[in-house]
């Protein structure tokens with residue numbers, strides 16, 4: 001059978017090739033020299049990046065990756081690859097003949113290399129679908145920049161469409177709600193509080209017009225409504241602060257410590273902005289934040305896994321894709 005003329009590029013952040021300092025240095029150098037991620041002027045930032053950060057952080061981060069690495073590689077890559085395979089299967093069952101390739105903004109497989117492979121196969125149309133439900137200039141726009149860096153080098157490129165966000169998509173919210181209900185069923189009921197931790201960004205980006213914070217708040221509200229939670233039963237927080245500037249607040253770990261100190265005994269903790277488990281969820285939340293909560297007097301820290309390969313999520317993702325593929329031939 002000839003390969004389909006339409007493809008989806010399922011884009012994620014990317015991850016190092018190995019949990020080692022040299023692999024982390026390559027990955028972090030690419031990530032942190034993206035002007036979408038660090039907006040400090042190049043002339044000031046690059047000496048700090050190469051002279052300070054890339055001398056110390058690679059070894060520290062490698063040690064963290066070692067604690068979550070699997071026999072099949074980095075969890076972020078494992079889940080992204082599995083989601084791509086499942087999405088293709090789901091769309092095929094729905095009668096849409098599409099190729100689905102995973103692609104990473106940093107590291108491999110690179111977005112440009114995957115677009116080149118699709119072009120070589122004769123693909124005529126590509127839907128770029130980032131695995132970020134909430135739009136941010138730091139993530140979604142950076143994927144678009146990378147696609148544009150490839151089109152700039154092509155004389156003739158496929159027709160392109162981009163998904164900006166799906167933070168309020170009913171299927172996405174329902175799949176999150178289903179994951180929480182399944183967790184409550186396993187645990188015998190809800191904890192005292194549900195903490196929804198999203199990746200942070202600098203507060204300045206939001207002041208300058210990045211819609212990310214609003215979209216996180218909307219996702220959290222819709223999820224709470226789907227679960228029938230009153231405002232005092234859940235809390236939205238932001239994690240993974242990087243650097244000294246002010247980031248979106250409240251910060252996840254200090255909030256968990258404050259909750260424990262104020263007498264909250266049991267927490268359910270989830271990361272709705274991450275569609276697959278990765279370093280930020282498995283290490284920063286399920287190891288570091290857990291430790292901080294228990295050290296501060298909390299009794300039980302119950303981590304709720306990301307959507308990963310849940311059927312409700314792949315169904316939601318295939319519906320999001322189908323909506324954006326509508327009107328193209330063979331859909």
Ligand SMILES: C=CC1=C(C)c2cc3[nH]c(cc4nc(cc5[nH]c(cc1n2)c(C)c5CCC(=O)O)C(CCC(=O)O)=C4C)c(C)c3C=C
Pocket residue numbers: 013014015016028031036037038057061074076132136138139199200201202240242273274278279280
């Ligand atoms: C989900 C959305 C994400 C946003 C928004 C985001 C912004 C952002 N991140 C950094 C710095 C780092 N992030 C790192 C890891 C990382 N970040 C995301 C997602 C978002 N980042 C994911 C999925 C991951 C995990 C990757 C994995 O391999 O599992 C890291 C690397 C790890 C480390 O050394 O700590 C850095 C650095 C900034 C500066 C930023 C916004 C400005």
Ligand SMILES: [Fe+2]
Pocket residue numbers: 199240
């Ligand atoms: Fe990040």
Ligand SMILES: [Fe+2]
Pocket residue numbers: 240279280284
């Ligand atoms: Fe982190």
